[in-house]
Amino acid sequence: MPIISISLNEKILEEMDRIQKELGFSGRSELIRASVRMLILDNKEKEKMSGKINSTLLLIHSQKAEDALTEIKHKFEDIAKTQIHSHLRENKCLEIFILEGDADRIKEMVRLLQTSRKMDYVKLIVV
Numbered sequence: 001m002p003i004i005s006i007s008l009n010e011k012i013l014e015e016m017d018r019i020q021k022e023l024g025f026s027g028r029s030e031l032i033r034a035s036v037r038m039l040i041l042d043n044k045e046k047e048k049m050s051g052k053i054n055s056t057l058l059l060i061h062s063q064k065a066e067d068a069l070t071e072i073k074h075k076f077e078d079i080a081k082t083q084i085h086s087h088l089r090e091n092k093c094l095e096i097f098i099l100e101g102d103a104d105r106i107k108e109m110v111r112l113l114q115t116s117r118k119m120d121y122v123k124l125i126v127v
Contacts, residue, residue: 006032046110049103049126057097057110058123060088065118069095072116076109092120 008016016031025031061069073080079101086094099106106124114122 045126046107046124049107051103052101053099053103053106054127055099055106056125056127057095057099057106057113058121058125059093059095059097059113059119060121061093061095061119063087063091063093065116066093068116068118069113072109072112073097075112076105079105079109 016028019025020028020031023031025034059069073083076099079099080097081100082096082098084094084096086096088094099109110122110124113119
């Protein structure tokens with residue numbers, strides 16, 4: 001089995017250790033393998049999307065990331081039917097988008113948000 005190494009900050013490592021113990025994983029490697037499998041399955045679901053779809057997009061980000069989000073969301077005004085913004089604790093924001101449109105456009109919006117490194121959480125739910 002190939003071995004890879006990754007760099008993680010202390011906060012992520014602490015969360016991983018907490019989840020590992022809470023869910024009963026035998027070690028960090030097993031937790032990472034399970035996480036990667038979940039990401040692969042989620043990506044396969046997105047790959048199957050085609051045509052016109054309806055979906056909900058959930059985002060959590062720091063208030064500092066507002067400019068990055070604004071830049072991305074303006075590129076997708078044609079598919080964003082509704083947006084709800086709510087302030088959370090610790091200078092975090094929750095965004096809920098109701099999206100309707102071509103699956104490829106929705107996938108592109110999600111991809112840009114996921115790879116921006118400014119979002120703490122990105123989850124697409126397809127109806």
